[in-house]
Amino acid sequence: xxxxxxxxxxxxxxxxxxxxxxxxxxxxxxxxxxxxxxxxxxxxxxxxxxxxxxxxxxxxxxxxxxxxxxxxxxxxxxxxxxxxxxxxxxxxxxxxxxxxxxxxxxxxxxxxxxxxxxxxxxxxxxxxxxxxxxxxxxxxxxxxxxxxxxxxxxxxxxxxxxxxxxxxxxxxx
Amino acid sequence: xxxxxxxxxxxxxxxxxxxxxxxxxxxxxxxxxxxxxxxxxxxxxxxxxxxxxxxxxxxxxxxxxxxxxxxxxxxxxxxxxxxxxxxxxxxxxxxxxxxxxxxxxxxxxxxxxxxxxxxxxxxxxxxxxxxxxxxxxxxxxxxxxxxxxxxxxxxxxxxxxxxxxxxxxxxxxxxxxxxxxxxxxxxxxxxxxxxxxxxxxxxxxxxxxxxxxxxxxxxxxxxxxxxxxxxxxxxxxxxxxxxxxxxxxxxxxxxxxxxxxxxxxxxxxxxxxxxxxxxxxxxxxxxxxxxxxxxxxxxxxxxxxxxxxxxxxxxxxxxxxxxxxxxxxxxxxxxxxxxxxxxxxxxxxxxxxxxxxxxxxxxxxxxxxxxxxxxxxxxxxxxxxxxxxxxxxxxxxxxxxxxxxxxxxxxxxxxxxxxxxxxxx
Numbered sequence: 001x002x003x004x005x006x007x008x009x010x011x012x013x014x015x016x017x018x019x020x021x022x023x024x025x026x027x028x029x030x031x032x033x034x035x036x037x038x039x040x041x042x043x044x045x046x047x048x049x050x051x052x053x054x055x056x057x058x059x060x061x062x063x064x065x066x067x068x069x070x071x072x073x074x075x076x077x078x079x080x081x082x083x084x085x086x087x088x089x090x091x092x093x094x095x096x097x098x099x100x101x102x103x104x105x106x107x108x109x110x111x112x113x114x115x116x117x118x119x120x121x122x123x124x125x126x127x128x129x130x131x132x133x134x135x136x137x138x139x140x141x142x143x144x145x146x147x148x149x150x151x152x153x154x155x156x157x158x159x160x161x162x163x164x165x166x167x168x169x170x171x172x173x
Numbered sequence: 174x175x176x177x178x179x180x181x182x183x184x185x186x187x188x189x190x191x192x193x194x195x196x197x198x199x200x201x202x203x204x205x206x207x208x209x210x211x212x213x214x215x216x217x218x219x220x221x222x223x224x225x226x227x228x229x230x231x232x233x234x235x236x237x238x239x240x241x242x243x244x245x246x247x248x249x250x251x252x253x254x255x256x257x258x259x260x261x262x263x264x265x266x267x268x269x270x271x272x273x274x275x276x277x278x279x280x281x282x283x284x285x286x287x288x289x290x291x292x293x294x295x296x297x298x299x300x301x302x303x304x305x306x307x308x309x310x311x312x313x314x315x316x317x318x319x320x321x322x323x324x325x326x327x328x329x330x331x332x333x334x335x336x337x338x339x340x341x342x343x344x345x346x347x348x349x350x351x352x353x354x355x356x357x358x359x360x361x362x363x364x365x366x367x368x369x370x371x372x373x374x375x376x377x378x379x380x381x382x383x384x385x386x387x388x389x390x391x392x393x394x395x396x397x398x399x400x401x402x403x404x405x406x407x408x409x410x411x412x413x414x415x416x417x418x419x420x421x422x423x424x425x426x427x428x429x430x431x432x433x434x435x436x437x438x439x440x441x442x443x444x445x446x447x448x449x450x451x452x453x454x455x456x457x458x459x460x461x462x463x464x465x466x467x468x469x470x471x472x473x474x475x476x477x478x479x480x481x482x483x484x485x486x487x488x489x490x491x492x493x494x495x496x497x498x499x500x501x502x503x504x505x506x507x508x509x510x511x512x513x514x515x516x517x518x519x520x521x522x523x524x525x526x527x528x529x530x531x532x533x534x535x536x537x538x539x540x541x542x543x544x545x546x547x548x549x550x551x552x553x554x555x556x557x558x559x560x561x562x563x564x565x566x567x568x569x570x571x572x573x574x575x576x577x578x579x580x581x582x583x584x585x586x587x588x589x590x591x592x593x594x595x596x597x598x
Contacts, residue, residue, distance in 0.1 A: 025448075026440035029232055036229065036414040040407060058224055064232070065223045065455065068448025069193075077449055078191035079504050083546060085189050100189040107194035110201055111219075114212025118220075121213065143216050 025064050032057045052131040066146040094165040101158045108150045115143030175472040192507040196456035203463045222458025223451050232447040233413030237420045238285035239439045244424020244431040246391040247289040253388040256380040262372045263365025265298045273315035274354045277322035278395030287316025291557040306568035313554030314572035317539040322350030327535045335517045337527040344594040345532040349583045356575040390423045457510035470518040485523040500541015532590045540576045
């Protein structure tokens with residue numbers, strides 16, 4: 001059946017992206033430790049703070065935050081409240097899950113659109129960071145990139161949620 | 174505007190939309206009604222909310238905690254506490270509380286504290302015949318001391334979002350954290366007498382010295398962190414990175430227990446935990462910007478003024494009740510991020526000190542970590558002990574009561590919070 005192959009392909013791509021993102025955020029965090037620690041050493045033992053070290057590590061934190069959010073969304077780790085889902089009967093709770101999924105997609109679209117416009121705006125204005133002259137567009141770029149990844153994942157989840165919802169509703173009737 | 178804001182936010186959250194996304198949607202709704210919809214501005218504010226050097230202390234403290242757990246540092250802290258208190262009737266209970274307090278001095282999160290102490294001590298308590306539910310209730314409640322005794326991730330978040338000195342907040346948490354610890358010990362004393370636990374073994378100074386010597390490098394860490402922050406030698410973020418490097422070296426070269434192959438996994442899980450917190454942080458700050466422009470604190474303040482008159486004690490009574498209720502259903506971090514910027518201006522209007530208010534708010538929301546139906550630490554406790562949420566919720570009630578008494582104490586005797594910060598000012 002071609003449908004089965006399709007699902008597997010999505011899972012393979014998902015697994016591949018998760019591996020790459022894991023590597024990137026782990027690497028960025030290690031780099032942040034090294035940068036900030038070297039800055040402490042530089043300030044107290046060599047008496048010269050490295051302004052660029054704080055700047056670049058802050059930008060890395062932004063990247064880690066957004067990239068990590070994608071992983072956390074794949075693993076359903078984002079902080080939320082599932083009290084209504086557990087209280088409601090299965091049919092309505094499935095409907096609520098689909099509704100929540102759609103709302104999440106709306107939020108991601110807002111982030112995608114906003115992220116895209118702020119990125120292109122800052123690239124065009126040539127606005128750069130004070131210490132290293134990194135274009136702010138590079139920093140903001142992570143928002144549309146991760147929003148796109150989140151959106152893909154949200155649609156994967158939506159498909160699952162809808163098919164389960166249909167099954168549950170049919171099963172009860 | 175206030176009703177709209179609360180209805181939108183809690184509506185989305187109730188519908189099981191993750192809190193970070195709920196905040197984004199609420200921000201857009203607010204923008205829509207104020208007539209200036211700009212997703213670009215919203216994203217810019219989210220990024221600005223994350224782009225904060227003090228917030229970098231969060232991944233660092235989390236990472237330091239993870240390294241300490243897999244590198245044998247936590248185990249040595251437990252052994253030391255056991256040598257001091259293990260021989261008393263029900264000794265392991267006191268050991269749990271003392272070790273949690275010591276570990277709180279190096280970790281900033283309740284989850285880290287609870288899972289470290291619970292997984293090390295619960296199996297021993299169980300095999301020595303202690304009541305399972307009471308033991309689990311004890312290590313879970315003791316774990317909430319983690320973010321009260323400095324360092325503390327919630328205090329870093331509150332300091333950033335409310336623009337209050339993180340160092341002062343850290344100092345303000347010391348006495349309340351110790352009080353909770355003593356309170357839990359008193360509760361355990363009463364339980365031990367009732368349950369008729371027997372004293373085991375004898376106190377041996379030799380053992381204390383030996384385990385103290387072994388735990389020396391572990392026990393030095395709180396001093397390095399706090400000493401450096403209080404004396405102003407380094408900032409909390411720098412202290413956090415020093416903790417990471419220190420924990421890494423001690424467990425790799427002195428205790429020789431750290432498996433280097435585990436490091437990448439530790440880095441990735443820490444980064445993931447961090448991003449969950451930071452995304453809510455950024456979204457909350459972008460919503461906070463709109464909350465302030467919509468004058469929501471002002472509106473709430475007027476409403477509370479009607480309830481509390483000009484009386485700050487009455488105000489704190491209402492705020493504490495509100496936070497305890499919110500804490501029952503919401504996690505510490507989002508509750509702090511959503512309500513902190515709304516409530517702090519009100520408290521300041523009533524003439525209360527922001528440091529005092531922040532510490533009271535965090536202690537209050539820490540109680541929420543162990544109150545059913547939603548309590549992060551309650552779930553961690555169930556995970557470690559394999560008890561059901563219902564069993565643990567019942568056993569933990571006396572501990573919740575003890576913590577509420579402590580909360581009332583620090584609320585109405587502000588000196589308990591402010592004594593140490595005022596010394597250092």
